[in-house]
Amino acid sequence: MPQYFSERGKSHLEVIERIKSKYGDRANIQFHKTIPAPGIMGLFGKVNFEYRGYLRNDNETRAVQRIRDDDSRAAILAANGKAIPQVQTTSESAAVDIHIPGSEEQIGEVLKELRDLKGQLAISASTPPLEPFPVLAELSELMDKNDFDKAYTDSILEALRKRFSAADLENRELVQHETAVMIAGSVSYFQPEIAERPRIFILVGPTGVGKTTTIAKLAAVNGLSGNKSDVRIITVDSFRIGARAQVETYGEIMGIPVNAVDDYDELRKQIILSSDADLILVDTIGKSPRDESRIEEMRALLSACGDTAEVHLALSATTKTSDLKQIMTRFETFSYRSVILTKLDETSRIGNLVSALSESETPLSYLTDGQSVPVDIAVASPLRLLSRLKGLEYRLAELEEQYPAADLTAAWR
Ligand SMILES: Nc1nc2c(ncn2[C@@H]2O[C@H](COP(=O)(O)OP(=O)(O)OP(=O)(O)O)[C@@H](O)[C@H]2O)c(=O)[nH]1
Numbered sequence: 001m002p003q004y005f006s007e008r009g010k011s012h013l014e015v016i017e018r019i020k021s022k023y024g025d026r027a028n029i030q031f032h033k034t035i036p037a038p039g040i041m042g043l044f045g046k047v048n049f050e051y052r053g054y055l056r057n058d059n060e061t062r063a064v065q066r067i068r069d070d071d072s073r074a075a076i077l078a079a080n081g082k083a084i085p086q087v088q089t090t091s092e093s094a095a096v097d098i099h100i101p102g103s104e105e106q107i108g109e110v111l112k113e114l115r116d117l118k119g120q121l122a123i124s125a126s127t128p129p130l131e132p133f134p135v136l137a138e139l140s141e142l143m144d145k146n147d148f149d150k151a152y153t154d155s156i157l158e159a160l161r162k163r164f165s166a167a168d169l170e171n172r173e174l175v176q177h178e179t180a181v182m183i184a185g186s187v188s189y190f191q192p193e194i195a196e197r198p199r200i201f202i203l204v205g206p207t208g209v210g211k212t213t214t215i216a217k218l219a220a221v222n223g224l225s226g227n228k229s230d231v232r233i234i235t236v237d238s239f240r241i242g243a244r245a246q247v248e249t250y251g252e253i254m255g256i257p258v259n260a261v262d263d264y265d266e267l268r269k270q271i272i273l274s275s276d277a278d279l280i281l282v283d284t285i286g287k288s289p290r291d292e293s294r295i296e297e298m299r300a301l302l303s304a305c306g307d308t309a310e311v312h313l314a315l316s317a318t319t320k321t322s323d324l325k326q327i328m329t330r331f332e333t334f335s336y337r338s339v340i341l342t343k344l345d346e347t348s349r350i351g352n353l354v355s356a357l358s359e360s361e362t363p364l365s366y367l368t369d370g371q372s373v374p375v376d377i378a379v380a381s382p383l384r385l386l387s388r389l390k391g392l393e394y395r396l397a398e399l400e401e402q403y404p405a406a407d408l409t410a411a412w413r
């Protein structure tokens with residue numbers, strides 16, 4: 001195994017001089033890149049330069065060195081999906097084969113060769129192979145086990161490689177904690193605006209994902225015990241056998257009025273009749289994402305709730321990755337403000353959901369993790385999401401300080 005090195009400095013010359021004084025002519029630079037100085041999530045200040053390479057064995061021949069250089073170049077090209085260029089056989093072709101020279105002139109030549117090499121390889125310096133970094137390889141596997149999209153995982157790995165030195169990338173604890181920080185920051189969380197009362201909260205989504213149960217949970221936590229908000233439930237499009245009875249049963253148990261409506265005019269009337277309430281929860285019957293026309297009918301009907309109504313999309317955490325994006329796209333016609341993730345208790349792999357939410361930039365509002373009304377619901381938070389990931393280690397106390405726990409009923413007071 002060759003010994004790898006990584007050096008940073010404020011100028012090319014500074015780094016090359018340092019490599020020269022530390023490693024002499026055993027140093028073989030493989031590539032260099034421009035990196036931002038450490039900062040917070042992409043808010044960078046000054047620029048630094050990082051050079052990476054390996055140390056030759058003293059007894060290694062130039063021919064062996066050349067083969068290794070070509071192999072490195074091929075690996076980097078392959079990692080970037082580029083074709084391997086024809087390797088020339090003249091002595092000038094050994095562009096990678098850099099001995100650290102002594103004179104300014106030679107240093108100038110080295111820099112020129114490095115620039116040529118970068119151009120020739122069209123190297124994306126931010127994507128060196130994972131191979132020299134076992135900690136990154138392990139992280140990549142862990143994210144795969146948690147079902148994160150490949151593109152999401154790649155963006156995390158790339159950010160880590162940009163931000164950290166080669167030495168830091170060997171620090172498992174640091175790499176995993178930073179990954180947790182990035183995952184936490186990659187999803188946004190729903191912030192209700194201070195709106196006029198009554199607040200109208202409509203829940204839409206595919207069939208059987210837990211909409212009615214979630215409406216009952218929200219009604220209970222807001223309308224019962226110490227919170228005492230005036231809560232009403234309206235159930236829409238309740239032709240399905242049992243749908244009306246289900247929500248009315250919840251209403252009876254909680255002493256919360258429930259009204260069932262089936263068309264625009266009835267809905268409009270109920271909204272007006274409930275205008276003295278604090279919160280109107282509107283439950284809808286699930287729609288198949290494939291049934292565009294019924295989704296459109298529902299959208300037209302719900303317009304009776306007015307412009308200030310908030311639509312939220314319920315998504316089961318057990319949804320197949322291949323269906324997730326279709327559902328999120330099909331329900332876009334409702335202009336939903338957030339996603340509520342249900343049935344988190346039924347899966348141990350939520351990476352696909354985090355990837356999809358991050359990509360669509362849709363805020364997350366609530367998480368549900370069981371059938372019990374009202375206990376199995378919580379305000380969505382980065383820590384609650386992270387706690388569902390398997391195998392990722394991070395410094396909990398630090399994140400707790402950054403993300404204090406939210407109160408379930410605060411949104412309605
Ligand atoms: N494990 C688990 N089950 C849940 C959760 N939320 C709801 N359920 C169950 O999922 C089933 C369907 O729940 P509903 O609330 O009726 O689903 P819905 O979205 O209203 O269904 P439709 O009105 O038919 O579209 C019921 O058996 C619920 O008890 C949850 O967070 N975890």
Ligand SMILES: [Mg+2]
Nearest residue numbers: 211212284285
């Ligand atoms: Mg229902």
